[in-house]
Structure formats: C-alpha cells, structure tokens
Amino acid sequence: MRYDLGSITNLEYRYKDDVYDRIWLPYESSDWRRLTTSLINDDLVQNTYKPPAIVMSTAVTPINATAPLQFHWDADDVNDQYYVYRHFNEVEELAANETRTFNMIVSADNWYGPMTPQFKVTNTLFSTKPLTGATRYQVSFSKTKNSTLPPIINAIEVYKVKDFSQLETELDDVDTITNIKNAYGVARNWQGDPCGPAKYMWEGLNCSFNGLNPPRITSLNLSSSGLTGQIHYSLSKLTMLQYLDLSNNSLNGPLPVFLNKLESLKVLNVDMNKLTGLVPPELLDRSKTDSLSLSVDDNPGLCTTESCGKKSSHVPLIASISAIIVVILLLSFGFWIFRRHKVTSRNSKKRGSLISKQQTFSYTEILNITNNFKTIVGEGGFGKVYVGVLQNHTQVAVKILSPSSMQGYKEFQSEAQLLMIVHHRNLVSLIGYCDEDEIKALVYEYMANGNLQQHLSVKNTNILTWNERLNIAVDVAHGLDYLHNGCKPPIMHRDLKPSNILLDENMHAKIADFGLSRAFGDDSDSHILTHPAGTLGYADP
Template structure:
C-alpha cells in the first residue's frame, strides 16, 4: 500500500473520530430541536441536538416555509412541533442530576407563518404545574428560567388558551452550579443578559452553562475592547462570567452616568447582577470612579482595578413600580463609568403544588400500561395540578401534595390484566374499571389497598375466583364492590363448592362503609350505598312474566286489606298500600275501568317490566291478570316521591347532599334504561313525581316504559298529551313529534334545576306561566348562585359543587336535541361531584373549590334553552 493511500485512510479515520466526538451529548445538557427528524451537532456552537422522540408523546412535527427561513437567528427556528389537540401538552425532561439541582431551562419559538395564515397564536407555557410565560408574537422568541427541580424530572407544558394552536421550536436544559444565582423561593425568569460592547452574542462553548449573552451597545456609548487575554481569578468570579463577555465593555461618550430601568408591578420581585472589569490601561492622569445606585439606593463606589472582576448582586428588590440601576461618575473621576455585562431576573412565584410523587409514578405507569396517553387528551402533565387541568376521571385531595382519591376509567377501552401499579395509590378511595375488556384474574392486592372503599370491576372479561380477602372486606362492610358482567368470574366460596362459573350467581354487594364518626356513618347510609357507585352496565335477566309472582283478585283484596289505604292516584288508576304474607310492604296499582289501557298493552308492559332490573328502578313484584282486575304490584317506596319533598313545605328539607344523591340515583336508573337495555327504553315521562325514595332515601325511577301506554301516574296534575308532562316535554318533540333518548335528557335537566332551586318546572306569576329554565337563565348570566339555590338550604352548600351541577343541568336543556350530552356523560359528571362531596365529608377536601368537571356546552345560547311555556 503506497503512502498516499495510508495517509488517506488515516485522514478518514481521524475525520470519523472527530464526527463521533462532535455527536456526543454534553454532560448536564439536554438539547431538543422540536420537529426535526434526525439528530445533529450544531457546527457553530458544537451542541448536540436531539429529536423530540421520547420527550413528547403528543403533537405533530412541522417545518416553517422556506420563504420564512431567517425568521430567527439559528437552525432551531426552521422546525417546530405543533399541538392541535388537547388543552395541555408537555415535554418531560429527565436529566442525570435531577431533584434539588439548579437548571437553566430555555424554550424557543419561531412562528415563521408555518400555516400560511399570517396569524400567530397566543398561548401559555408552564414549568411543571406553574405558569411561566405567555407567547404572543410572530418573530423568534426565546425565554429562560432558572429553576430548582422539585422531582427527578421537569415538564415544560404548552397550554391552549383558545387563541390558536400552540407550538414550540426548541427546548433546552442546562445544569448550573447550585451556588450561583441564589434565591429563597420560586424561580428566576431572565429579563436581560447583555455583554456590553460585544460585536456578537456569546454562548457555549465560551459559556460552559450555555447562557446566551446578547450584544448591546446603547446610543451615545462606545465599545471598549481588550483583544489580549484577560486573566480573571476564578475565585473572584462567583457567577462564572465567561472571559469572552468580560473582554468587552460599554463606555459613555458624552454622559457621566449610565441608567437602566424596567417597569415593575409592586408585587414583583427582582434580582440584578452587575459585572465590572477595567479592560483599558489608564494613564496616570486618568481616573475612573463611579457610584452604583440600585433601586435608587446608594450601593457602593467603585474604583476598578485592571483585569479584576467586580460583581454586584442586588439581592431581592420588591415594592417598586420601576426598578433599575444607575452608574454615576464621582467628582474626582476623569472618565465615564464602564460596565462589561449585566443580568436582570424577575422572580417567578410557584403557588401550585405537584401531585404526591408516588401517585404520579403510579398513574403514569397505568397510563403507559393501557396506552392512555393517545386516547385521553387531558392525561398530560401533572395528574392533579393545577386543578383546571386535572386529568379527566381523577378526583384529587387538596393536600400540600395532592393525592389521587378517585379514578373513573369506565368505558375507556382498557385491555389486559388489572395494572399492578394501582396498588401504589395508597390514598385511593374509589376505583371504577367497569365496561372495559380487562382479562385474567382479580388481583389480591386490591384487598390490601388501605383506603379503597368503592370498587367497580363490572362488565369486563375477568376470570377465576374473586379473592377471599376482597369478598370478606365487602361482606364486613369495608368495601362497596361490583363484579357483575364478568361471565367467567366466580364468587370464591360458591364456585369452590359447585365448580360452576355463572354470571347469574354474582350479585352486587352493597355494604356500608364504616366510619369512626357517627355522623359519617349516617351520611354513608344515605350516600355511599345509594349514590356513589353505579353497577357495571347491568344486564337484563332471562326473566319472563311467569317468573313474577301472580296474584288472584282475592289475594289482591287480602294484601290491600280490601283496598283500605290509597297512597296515590293517576290516570292509570289508584295505588294502594299492601302487605305480603312475609310482612313486606308493596304498592298495588289497580287499573281503572276509565283508563284507556287495554289487556293487550297490559300484557306487553308486564313482559317488559319482568326483564328490567336495576337498583335505581322500582321493582315489579308481581301482577294480577284477571279480565276484571288488571293489577301491578311494586316494591313500596316509603319516603314517597321527590316532587312532594321539594314542594310540600311540611316535609323535611332535602339537604344538598341528599339532592346530589337523588340526582345520581335517578341518572343511574335512566342511564341503564338508555344503555343497559337492548333495545334501549325511553322513559317519556320523567319528572320528580316519578322518582321515588325508599327508606334509605335511595332514588328509584317509577313508571319506566309505561308512559307509552299508561301515559301518567302518581300525579293527579297530568297531561292528556300522547307522552310527557308540561314543563318536562322536549321542545323538539313538541315541534316534530319525534321522541328519543335526548328527550329524556331534557326532562332530566329540568329535574336537576328543580333539585337545585326547590321550585316547580312551571310557575304561575300573575297571568303568565314561566318555565324554570327561563327563570334561572338571567341569574346564571349574572353569576348569582346564591339566588339560584333553594333558599331553604340556608347557604349550606358548596358553591363550586352547585355551579357544576348548574352547568350539567344547563347542558341537558338546549332546544336542539343534538346539543345535549348522552346520559352516560351526565352520570359521570354527577358521580364525580358526588365523590368530591363524600371526600369533603371525610376530611379529604375541606374548603375545596376544586371542581367537578364541567360538560362541554358548545357555546349554548341561554335564550335557546327552552321555550316559554304556553
């Protein structure tokens, strides 16, 4: 091999080695060029830049039009990542030195008219859970914050404020020396960092921390430069200002002073850092001496020594509307002041606390296990904080480090086994995994979770034996458990004795959650067993009318004591109190001879009622099918109907908690009719008179499915319309004659307003009858919640909870049915409100204005909510 080839190979090897060296990340640095498809090393500053793969799991890469290249000062302005979906989207950075270390974090933005709309967006940027800055502009914009990591990671989150699609061009993180830039609390946002008199901006590798020192030479100033090497004693350079920055300075041509001022809010805190070094050799007859004033207060007089750095930190400045510094020559000075560099920082307060670390790790593990980052747009950033961006389906405590106390992942497309990470959520009180495709066995750890009081596993494909400890915990009243809808899942003791797995042997366990407080026990009786949980979509039995008890006319006379006590009356006929042989009380409805109900329709309704079973629907016990005596026998609801409780002032006032209980119970029953029955059942006459209360004040819907034939019942003030009662009838049905599930939603919204206000749907005011939605709309627009809520509550309600229920009610009553949510969504929102109420009672959310999630209402016009009643 000749020498030329040998030299060529050697050169190639050396070149390759140099490339490899250049492509290495710098220790303590994370550098992300958002939107690029390949990593690279910047040839100018020799910084290795990565793609954002692995740092952000949402968003889309984009490139600025080539016509707009140059809209920034470096390559990072040419690409971006945009976030068209979701409210909060985050980058997660995990540096090698994490919690407790101080970092400079830089975010860069260059709009570059990438969307060809010439309309730059405006959006917010958060550092972890606190607001950092707002982007609003069209040219390159770069911002830095000095931040001490609270965890082993830090998140930079873009917040969509409704003013365009958020984007980002670059995210950079630089490890700092913990001893520089001391501050007591919060973080420091860079306002200024200037190398005075420099002809270029200075950053890495001149600055080992990659601080960007922008060039600045004010008008009427000249640059002073020392081209020789200035040796600065590192022990006299506490903020490690680069030599390249100190080799230049600015000196006034005509003035004997230098001023810098910044507008400030009197609540803002500031830190200034001033750097001085004499870089000119002065003649014997020359003197440079000046006084330093910071925030209009004398600080010191400086007589600089050649090649010696003097650093003046201001300390914390507060309480001023203008902050700044001034350099003024003394009387004996023959030269104007000199300044080499300065930095100003504004204090960034950090009022929001991050979620408890163990809960964050667990819920992120669950998110990864089930792939929820792609399907749940809200599952970005911190799970609980700030509260307005809390992950959907979660309820959190308001502790100093919020804890996750409730998870609702019903109908979320979960597959595979139950995630082991759930065991690490030690404050979790309520877990709903119903209506998914979860498989394998029920894990033992669920019984060991110390705070778990409510567990819904219904409607999955779980198999095997239910752990004995879990069943015992339920039987002992320590856990409210639902496991129905898992065909291959067995109650341990039963299956061991029979060896026959069968869904029909799995009941719904409804024990009461115990409490050391007698008050909470009472509340549990009223709420937890009746309200805070719904079954996994309860399936219809294989029942038939033959499985119901049949009565003879003589037996009906016997159980009603010859029709002694009337407890209700409607167009169907009269309702009597009855008592079965075992002592159980029943409601006996006898078809009137004047009713239009015929025998054929009666038979059809009995068949329907025989296969509809839900704890929030009044159960049919039996019937009498005699040509002269058509009778339905129902379970007896000892506390009457909701209408009487709201409008009859001699009855005890329903508390706010009881009203929420009733709303959730009725919603559960209606959701079952709409989604749990095949085909769906439309109630068609939903109203407070048809919501009955048992001895535990549990709400149950009556007359479901009967309105088509029986029209009305339990209410003598009824309509003669084909379906429905005035005040509750869907306006779209009135105009089109089409009844559907959204018709029931409208009726339910009216009921919610009645529960909220204590007023009837229709109210006569003088010669005019007004609808409840029309009455409350002006109060809602004024934000006057106190005037909306039933005055009989005497202010004993949580304002945040009340507003959220108002929002749910409002979402149900638009004139156009398509604008109303499905019952499942309404139920989910009410259940979350209820869970927060219970957490509050247990001391978990005292004083919480932390809110139930509100339903999207698509900019509803209150004037279109409901027509004036005629």
Template sequence: MDDKYGRSWLARPVTRNEKEMNTTLAIDLDAINDPYKLPTEVLNTAVSARRLSDSVNIWRSYSDTSFEYKVYLHFFDFEERVDNSEKRIMNIIVNGFGDGVDENKNNVTKTISLSHRDPLTVPLTVEQGMGINNIFIKATSHSHLPPMLNAYEIYRVIPQSASATHQDDVDAIQRIRDIYKISRIKWQGDPCGPKGFTWDGLTCNTNDPPRIISLNLSSSKLSGDIDSTFSNLANLEILDLSNNELVGQVPEFFAKLPQLKILNNLTGSIPGALIEKSNLQLSLEGNGGICEIGSCEKNKNIVPVVATIASVVVFLIIVGIVMAIRRSLRKNEGGISSTSNKEQLKLKNQTFSYSQIHDITDGFKTMIGKGGFGEVYLGTLQSGERVAVKTLSLSSNQGYKQFKSEAKFLTLVHHRNVVSLVGYCDEGDAKALIYEYLSKGNLQEQLSDKNLNVLGWKERLQIALDAASGLDYLHNGCKPPIIHRDLKGSNILLDENMHAKISDFGLSRTFANDNDTHVLTNYPGGTPGYLDPEYHSSGTLNKRSDVYSFGVILLELITGQPAIRGTPDKPSHIHYWVKLKLEAGDIHAIVDPRLKGNYSVASAWKFLEIGMSCLPDVAIQRPDISHITSELKDCLSLEVSLQRNVSNKLDSFLMDYTLIDFNESDIVPNPR
C-alpha cells in the first residue's frame, strides 16, 4: 500500500540453495536517496545464497526475441557485519551458465559492489533478438559475503504503433492536473498511450494523433472556479465534474466545445449559449456551491424575499403536520402496536393492515426468499406494482429491534442504488416491511454455479459500480453517516436491467455525529467471510469495515467463487485463495472460468487491484468507498473503451471484405 508508483510486489519462493533475510531495524525512506522509491517491505526483506559458492538465480523465460526487455535488480544490504571490512561483490549474468561464460556470447554481464544500508538498483537492457532464459547473481572471487537480492522487475518494451496524444490535449490535461493538484498515480506519461493504458478517467479516440473524448473527474476533490483550460480539449464529448467542491457559475466556454454531448454534474444558472446546444445533456446536481439561478449578484438581492416566503411556508407546513397527526391519532388509535410498551414506529411511508398484507400476497402464496428476519413473499399492490413483503417471524432471532432499525433507515435513505421502502405493517404480532420488487433476485444467486445464465464481465463491473455508489451514499451522502454492517452478495439485489441496489438494513448503525469514526457494538452483525478481521481485536466497526465486506463481494464478482471455500473442516477464505493465485501472475486463473475469456485483461487486472485494495487486515490501510467508486468508474470506462476499439476493428475488417465474393460460412468473426 505504500508504493508511490502503485507497483504490486509478490513474494518469490526460496530455492534450496537460498535463505531468507529480513531486518526489524527502522528504515527512514526520506533519508535514503532512492529514485526508484522502493517500499519499506521491499527494502527490509531479501534472499541470500547459503554459501559463498552458491548463486541467487532467477529462472524466468521470456522466449519472444522480437521484444527488447528492461531488467531492474534492486539491492539493499542491511545485514549487520562483525567485521566492517567485509565486502559483498557480485557478478550479474543474464543468459549465462552461472560463471559468466556463454559460448554464444549472447549474455549481459555486470559487476557490482554493495555498501552497507545504501540502496542500489541495477538497470539492464536485453536487446531485441536475445530474450531472457535466466539471471544469475554470483559472488566474485574477491567477495567475503555470498550474493543477495531484495527484488527485481522485468519489463517488455512494447513499440508504439500509434502516434502520441495531440499536443493541445497534452498541454490542456497537464495544466488541469496542475491547477487542481490531481495526484492520481496513473496520470503519468502520455495521456492516451500506449493503447489500453490511458490515464485514469480518460477515454481517447483512435485518430492519428489520438484526442481525448471523455474526461471523468468525479469525486476528485476539485475546488475553486472551473478553469477555462477545459475549453482547450476541443474533441471532448463527455465531461463529469460531479461530487467536487467547485464554485461559481457554469462557464459559457463549454458551448465552444463542438463535440460536447454530456456535462455532469453542475448546479447553477445555465448560459444561453449552452441552452442552445441541442445535443447537450446537462445534469444539474452535485456541486452545491455554484449559484442556483441567474448570477450570484442577482441572487443576493432576492434573499430577503425568499426568506420571508420560506418562513410563511414553514409555518403552514408545521400547522398542517400538527393537524394531520391529530386526525391520524383519532382515526387509528391503537393502530400501530398501541398495546405494546415498545417505541412506536414513526414512518413516513404507507401503512398496511394485516388483512391488506394477506390480500397483497394472495394469502402468502409465493415465497421468494428467507432470512434471519423471516420469510419474503411476492405481492402485488392495487396499482399493479409488484412488491416484496418481508414478514417478521415470531421465532426470529433478530426480532422487533431489527424490524424497527430497518424501517428507520429505509425511511431516511433515498438513492437509486438503495432499495426503496413502499410501506410497513405493525399490527399486534403481525409485522412486515414492503419493498420495491427486484425481479433478478440477489447477486449471490446470480453468481451461483447453479445459475445457467452467466453474468457477463461488463455486467459485473456495472453491478460493482452500482453497489459502490449506494455504499458511498450511505457513508458520505447521509448525515450522520450510516454503516451497513452486513454487506454480502445476498444483500445486493438486482432489477430487471441488472442494476444493483443495497438492501437489508436490520443491523445498520448511524454515527452519533459527523465527527465519529467508530461504532461500539456488542453484536458484530455481519456474516462469516465478510466480517472485518479487525473487529475481533478492537470490538468496533467503522466505514472501512463495510469496505472490507465490499472487497470480498468484488472478489466474488471477479472469480465467481463464494467468500468461504473448501469444506467445513478446512474452510478457506477467497482472499487467501486469490493471493495464492496472484503469485503465479496469471489473471486467467483468477477470473471466473465460465466467462471463457470474454473480458479484457487490462480491466480484469484493474478490477482485481481495486478488490484487493479493500482487504488489508488493518482498516486504516483500506481506501474510502468514494475512491473505490471513482476507480470502478474508470475500470468500467476502460472496458467500454476497449470493447469499442475491438468493435471498430471488426467493422473495419468486415469492410475490407465487402468487395470479395464469399459465402457467409467462409468467415466466422471472433469478437475478441
């Protein structure tokens, strides 16, 4: 997590001629002159040959000789010495036999000497036509100590067939980065290249040179005015500035962007030139600091009038509420558990009697689910709207407290990715919650190997983004924030369009105020496999406890595997299984095999990276869900962009054959 350049480091198995080395001494990264910025965990671990005559070997085969390779060997000799005069001098041989002799003279050789606690990185170039078969690190005859190695990186140099990004776009996006101090790790190098490695949040076209056509800066902590530099991105079609802290009016210069079709999400007066853009979709929500109607100056003049009107309206509303409460009490005396000493539910949603619930469900005819709270039945309102009716079982372990909790939270939250409460029934022992009905069931069912309709890769990315957006709303859009405490696949519901909504708030908690960070609880809630491992030591849950649970859900989406694998006697967590697979570096061994390779490797790696970032055992090392949401948006954009490129290539391929006489059976296009 502390790698400045976002590299992922994997442990390499130790051979029989090697031994592990490590140090517990503190390493001051600020005091070390290391341009490669190696993390502490890389610097304080190493392998060493057991004997002076043994070598440290890297058996990696890169047999494709059409590429040039770059090798970086990292050394940090932290081993304490009895005699400070002892030296560690080594030969590095690429494609050799361990002694520096190669009959074909087709190797790369270098001699180095390490100084105590002084980092050294050795870059080597393996020229095109050579490839890599092995790398040996061997002590020289003048060395007192055996060879050692902390870490290595090997890169394949991919020639760029396309030209670099148009210079106007490069200048504009770099200025935007500098003005708003955007510190995304992947905003380095050429914005649109190489292909498949564009900057996060950017989509580029296939022109020569390529131009930026989509820019997603949502949740990027942008503040201040909207700079005119955006107008220099002449080919921009989509611009998302939602969930930032921008101020001022919507700039008129956006009308000068001829290709701009979508502008999300600003609040404020719309210049006439923008209104006249017939193809522009403008979303007016998300940045409350921008002026509401007309100019800011005009708004100031109408404040006294608005305040007067508002006070009258508030007074009338209060009077209306008091009168409504009095009528309700006279009409429904005893209607909501009035014979009970329990706190009455005060819900804004529609109330239903037991007989109405019985009619809605046709005598509880069709059960569509069952949980700790009770059974869930399919129902139909008089309007024809289908609903899900969750009844409270008298034997429920969760009971009335969780019934009230879920009803409370669902009356407070309103978001497209959080399930909606239609109403409730609280009549004596009969208690039920009535929700909107989501026809595709829950995510756990969709990912089950019993489901013959396999979720596609893009669908999985969209479900992840939907669920992240809902959780982001609970954590950062509700005041005070709400911790769900029981996120899992069965609590992610899907509508007919496969859009996801978070459900089941029976165990949720709010913070006492916006400044709180933890909730103490005697009952952990949650489900084995999804529960924050830090809870067992701290006894507290926080926002990042939900992030851990969400990370498990992301791994389930990627792999198609359940949170807990194995047998009851030998259970294995999905996180541990993925980490073992990662050691081999094969993404295809991790992604759900039922997809049969129908996904882009680039988006798969990014999706996996996002999921793993949620799962450190220490909560403070997990990102906020707003960051996860932004990363998932970029991941989905990457997949869409790659699919579009493949589609364009296929169209171009088919066009090349339009003048050739052939039968349809002669060509079977492969969409990959």
C-alpha cells in the first residue's frame, strides 16, 4: 500500500513526479480534513526516500482538533509481516505562538515521539522490526499536551514481506534464454529470474519445480513475436524443453537438425514462417513414432521427404534431363580442371602456395553457404563479412577479400597461415578457406553476440554487467597471453580494439582479425617493421 493523503486532485502519481517510479494512490477519510500548500521539487528539502513534491504538498489532520489521527489496515494472515514508512512535511508556516508536536503509536511496543514536522522539509519515520501477530493494525497520531495544533501526515507506505525461498533457475537455462532474448531482440519484459518466483515467471515460459533441484525451463512460446533470421542454435541448449512454439514469425533458412538434441521435446510448432529445405529425417522419425508432435505447415519452401517426392511425378523426363546435365557438368568440370591447373601454376609462382589442414571451399560452395552473400554482419580493411550456414547446419562467418582492399593478398595469406597454426579457446577458429583465382575467403566459426564495440555503443539497450565486462577482459588477456607467450615465435596482434573482440552465445570473448599480426623471433627482429599498421588513428601500446 502506498497512499497520497489529502490529495486535492484525486490523481495517481508516479514517474516523472516520482524519481523511483513508485505509484502513489489518493486516500481520504471522513474523519480527516485536508491541508495544502503550493510546492515544487526545488522548494522541498528531500531525504533518501524522495517522496514526490506533489504528494508532500498536501496533508491530512483530524477534523476534531483534540482527537487522534488514525489509519488502519487488515492483514490477510496473522503471520503476515509488515514494515511501515510515514512521511511528514509541515505544509503551514506556523506563527511564533503555534506548535505542532505529536506522538505515534502502532502497538504497545511500537511508538515514537514526540515528532515535530519541519516546514518544507521531508521527514520519514519507519519501523525497524516487522509488525506481525495481528489481524488488524492501527496507526495513531496524538498531539502532545503542549501542542497548539493537531497532528498531520502527508503520505504512508505499508510493505508486506514476501517469501522468495524458491531456488533460482538453473544457470545454463538463464544464460541460454538470455542469449535467445538478445539474438531475436524479444520485446517482452524479460527481467530477473526466468522461473522465479513462480507467480512472476517470464511471459511465454513454463518451468518445472522439483523439490531441492533448481527450476528448469520446459516450455517456450515465442509465437507471433516478430522473430526474424534463422532458428538460433541456443535453443538446443534448453535441454529440458518439452514444448517449443515458434509459429507465425518470419524465420528463414533450414529447420535445423540440432533441434533433435532436445530429447524431452514433445511439441514443435514452426507453422507460418519462411523456412526452406528438407525437414530433418530425425525429426520426421520422431513424429512418425508419436514421440514428437511436429507442425511445419505454411512454410512454402519447406518440405518433408514424402512431399518432395510427390512433387517429382515426371520421373522419365527428369531422368533424361538429369543425364544431359551430368554430361554437361562432366565436360565443364574437365575444362575447369584444365584451366585451374594453369592458373594455379601461375599463382604458385607469383604468390606461393597456401597449404592447410582446414577444409577448402570452392567459390560455388561459398555462394551456397552465404545464400549469395545475402546477410552482411561486418566490414573491415580486408573486406566484407557475411553470415553463412554449412551443410551440417553449422553457422559460420565468411570474410571475403575485397578486390580494392588496401591490405590485399598478403593479409589473406598472413591471416590464413596464422589461424592454421594458432589454436586457443580465446582466439577465433578457422573452419576453412577459399583460394580460387582472384576469389579469397576465410570461413570462421560464427560468434552469435557480435563484437564488443557493438555492446559498448550508447545505442545498445542491453548494457553489459560488470561481471560480463570482467570476464571479457580476462578472456582477452588469456588470448593475448597465448599469442605473446604461448606461440614460438611470439605473435603481436598490432590492431587490438573492441571491434576485433568477438563474443559467442555465452558472452565468451575471442580475439579476431590476425591479418596485420606479426611474428617476432626476438627483440632484435622487430627493427624490420618500418611503417605503422592497424586502424587509422590507433596506436597499440
């Protein structure tokens, strides 16, 4: 309960009148009369609690000047506990011969006095011990023997103690649902603990509560939530999930096979999206055995094995066309091998070879992986970076060398060769590369939470906590320590900045962009560096 006593407007007040956005409701009694004054925030000397000036500009006093001023409330349970805060401000400028002094009593062992409110100064009295053991509580204000004026009060707050003894949600589930919220920009009031207390569970979630075990997320309903992009890998980490509804959104890309990792999943609804490709056979098998209720309707580009087969009714014609296509492809492939052999020989003499144990990709495969370079996620001196998906549904980032790049082929070789020999959990991992004629591309692991610069931007609404900042700093320190002390010879990054620090789905940091890095055998080798490198205007320590 939070009451504005003596209100002349009968209005509810909160922010911007209240800097803490508390809600103040008007309250009156037939035994009281109102006292008012004109008061703004600058006129009132405030205390820590800062009740609004508009609330403190009115007060109540008993109609019968000799009677006590009383206020009461009823408890729902005799064991309920309450804390009471009473706010006072003298709203009348008293004459020299006038005084207002009174005592306050709540119960025999809870009283205070004498109290003398000050003009245009907020005074707050509160109980340090909870009130309990009664079904009705009455607060009484009685003027002292020497007081010439009756008691007043401007506002009162009564807080009831809530028992939040429930365990916090499993930490992995908290991290995962937070990643999902950030990845899709979920526009819901998702704050605090996802599952607790149960009465205040996040909208769209259901959780399991099993005795002494932490609550787990078992149901997630993001239907009609304006989701875009692909189905996020983080969903596969809600290992206790039984119900998942992603229907009526604008999700695209494939229906990922990683959803089959959700062994407890009983209902999966992705109706009315823009998904494409084949429904994973693992999910179809579970649907056929009735262990999974699978809904994939109204996705024009998505089909099951059976439905795709039904669309191919002209088998003889397709077989003939397929045979012709195979012959053409074989002839084209032979010509391509011949031409590539010549170009490769020329390039190897001109630039040297690029040997790697990582996977090599053709330019055609790069086009398929990036869906014809559909989505750009970054751009630097090297060129543009695109998001992509491998055949095994793994998300990747594909960096394409720009023909106009100032850093060019030498940077491509430098970055590729360094990433082939450097492996650490806080350094970005190279999955593969493309080196086809003039097409140069590096394929990295995908970092779901972008780069640190984006999170430090004033435009970012999801502000990093101090723990997250500290963990990121420690991760970067580990990565640099490995480069400087774990590599032989040591490697100097030479362009470390927030945009080159990438964050995965769990906000773990990894250092990226080794294109300007340099290996030094010892201090005597460093004299060969005669020009600055890295970002314009930036000098590394």
